[in-house]
Amino acid sequence: MSQFAVEALFVGCKEGLVLALCLALITAYLRGRGRDPLVRTVYAAVIAVLLASLAVIMVPVSVEARAIAVKMAGTLFGLVYLTALAALYHTAEPKDSGPVAEALHRPAVLGPVLFLATIAYFIPDMAASTLYVSDLQEMAGGGVLVHITAAAGFFFALAAAYAVARTFPLDILRIAAFPQLLLFLALIKLLTGGVRGFAEISLIPSVQSGLMKLVHDAVHQLLVMLQVPDHPILTVSAWNFIAVLFGTTAGLILSLLVFLLPLAFFLRKHFGSPIAVPVGLASGAARRAYLRGVRDDRMLKSLPVILFMIVITLTWFSQRGEGAAQRYAPTPVRLVAESGSISIPIQSPGSSLLDGRIHKYVVQEKGVDIRVLIVKKPDGTLVAALDACDICPPDGYAQTTEHVVCLYCNTPIPVGTVGMPGGCNPIPVTALISGKDVRITMKEIAGKWMAMMIGEGKKGVRR
Amino acid sequence: MSFIFLQGVSKDYGTAQALRGVDCSIGRGEWVSIMGPSGSGKSTLLNIIGGLDRPSAGTITVDGADINAMKGEELARFRRNSVGFIFQQSHLIPYLTAAENVMLAQYFHSLPDRAEAVEALAKVGLGHRLDHRPSQLSGGEQQRVCIARAMINNPGILLADEPTGNLDRANTRTVLDLIRDIHRQDGYTIIVVTHDPEVSRWADRSLFMEDGRIVTDEPICR
Numbered sequence: 001m002s003q004f005a006v007e008a009l010f011v012g013c014k015e016g017l018v019l020a021l022c023l024a025l026i027t028a029y030l031r032g033r034g035r036d037p038l039v040r041t042v043y044a045a046v047i048a049v050l051l052a053s054l055a056v057i058m059v060p061v062s063v064e065a066r067a068i069a070v071k072m073a074g075t076l077f078g079l080v081y082l083t084a085l086a087a088l089y090h091t092a093e094p095k096d097s098g099p100v101a102e103a104l105h106r107p108a109v110l111g112p113v114l115f116l117a118t119i120a121y122f123i124p125d126m127a128a129s130t131l132y133v134s135d136l137q138e139m140a141g142g143g144v145l146v147h148i149t150a151a152a153g154f155f156f157a158l159a160a161a162y163a164v165a166r167t168f169p170l171d172i173l174r175i176a177a178f179p180q181l182l183l184f185l186a187l188i189k190l191l192t193g194g195v196r197g198f199a200e201i202s203l204i205p206s207v208q209s210g211l212m213k214l215v216h217d218a219v220h221q222l223l224v225m226l227q228v229p230d231h232p233i234l235t236v237s238a239w240n241f242i243a244v245l246f247g248t249t250a251g252l253i254l255s256l257l258v259f260l261l262p263l264a265f266f267l268r269k270h271f272g273s274p275i276a277v278p279v280g281l282a283s284g285a286a287r288r289a290y291l292r293g294v295r296d297d298r299m300l301k302s303l304p305v306i307l308f309m310i311v312i313t314l315t316w317f318s319q320r321g322e323g324a325a326q327r328y329a330p331t332p333v334r335l336v337a338e339s340g341s342i343s344i345p346i347q348s349p350g351s352s353l354l355d356g357r358i359h360k361y362v363v364q365e366k367g368v369d370i371r372v373l374i375v376k377k378p379d380g381t382l383v384a385a386l387d388a389c390d391i392c393p394p395d396g397y398a399q400t401t402e403h404v405v406c407l408y409c410n411t412p413i414p415v416g417t418v419g420m421p422g423g424c425n426p427i428p429v430t431a432l433i434s435g436k437d438v439r440i441t442m443k444e445i446a447g448k449w450m451a452m453m454i455g456e457g458k459k460g461v462r463r
Numbered sequence: 464m465s466f467i468f469l470q471g472v473s474k475d476y477g478t479a480q481a482l483r484g485v486d487c488s489i490g491r492g493e494w495v496s497i498m499g500p501s502g503s504g505k506s507t508l509l510n511i512i513g514g515l516d517r518p519s520a521g522t523i524t525v526d527g528a529d530i531n532a533m534k535g536e537e538l539a540r541f542r543r544n545s546v547g548f549i550f551q552q553s554h555l556i557p558y559l560t561a562a563e564n565v566m567l568a569q570y571f572h573s574l575p576d577r578a579e580a581v582e583a584l585a586k587v588g589l590g591h592r593l594d595h596r597p598s599q600l601s602g603g604e605q606q607r608v609c610i611a612r613a614m615i616n617n618p619g620i621l622l623a624d625e626p627t628g629n630l631d632r633a634n635t636r637t638v639l640d641l642i643r644d645i646h647r648q649d650g651y652t653i654i655v656v657t658h659d660p661e662v663s664r665w666a667d668r669s670l671f672m673e674d675g676r677i678v679t680d681e682p683i684c685r
Contacts, residue, residue: 284582
């Protein structure tokens, strides 16, 4: 058996185990709640997912569609997590059901919702794995062996897990109400992607970057609101201090808090809320037994939450330092202007402007080094900008997965917004982009660089 | 219908037969004494009714539940929730105070509650001895702590094995008064194993055992 077939076998086994584990949890929960008819709905959705995954083999799938499938995994994790949080808070302090909850109690609504939710939960991973197996098959030189071994692994794992579940029936209701079930499902998504897989879906880096930008903008907006020009009065030392707030470390810590705090608040409420003892309990022993029962139930129902917090924290630790390590900051390539402009070939030996990475160039004008960056945006177009913004000293930018990051103040800028003017964005420059090269006039970049250097924002900064 | 029902209950220890096909029925709220010579099977029978021991053969049902069919945790729950025990030796924890000994029973049942333990000890006349250790209590006081400990979880059944065996007349009287109060006020089903005919007379009914069998079963006339 080729190495590709062996790998396909493992991929199939993994997907089979994941499916079996999730089905065991979901069906045990539904049966425990006396909602047996809904088990059939879940099975129907799983069959739909399997058929859709098979269809992926038959039809050509674009690179963009693959990227969407990977992104969906992260988005769905977030959705499951947020739904679990909402449900946790509802159970911690039950209120009158709103129209949504009431609608969900109707079988005519709940059935289709469960059907669609099951499909949404399983399909990104299943489709991505199927695509991966197809890639393996291509690498193996065609044939059906790779697909057959993947299918064999899948059904073997499914059957083995089913046998285990039959032998050791799961009493999930002891430890899980609906929100805990969702947390388990989120955990499975997290763990079966592997902790590295979690990094790939960019959940923590995305949250981290978003928070960093939020804090950065809040600082700027506060100073704007106070009508204080920030950079002239704040020295680089002050900025270094402020930058701690939206630096990588703060972003990482904040991203961890975003995940942990809601759960911690839930646990506080869960354990801290007083227990209402029913009036009918006559003896002290009955009262104590009731209190003990409620406390035990609270303890057991908190275990999935605590487990989730532990795994998130471990994942977070595995992410630490990756932000800095993953930054890509190439040394600018020195160019010489010809006929009043610079020309950068789109394809050159060992380099392509279309590779998705930032490309930096430096050119001299009247003894001043002017840096330019070029990057391919997610929409596939190339964009050119100065390697500097209007606000910070021109330290330039590095690149992470989805952002360019200011090397001075650590502000992340989504790659998609490079080319837009203002704020912390790289100062856009007009470029003539043909199929062969990117051409920028010296007048354009020198003018903007000089304007940037004498800008209001640079006056008070000691460099 | 019988509250406690035994049918053909036997217990063998190797070749020795402690119980030989005991049949017996005890109603809810009844006070039964079991008398007989040493080795007649009284304590064995009491232990089997309380789920401390298992019979070699036969059936025991308590309030309709077959306790012989109960597995470990279920049997422990039965003992914890449904049965209070008093023994000739107090079996109090020597390094815990009277209140803490009672609270220990609460802990194994559900949750410790000192206020409730204090109330139970006050009920048996030990409100002033709460923080005394067993070694600082008289035999009668220790036995009263045992009664409070046995009753604290409101079990409904009280099984007492020679509860007054180590006590003088005055303390015997005090302990029996307490047991009578429990019987009358709370409607407990009480089974007392004793050698003492005086103690036996406090019951509604007396069983006499010999060689692992019940040989007489008579109501007590007062």
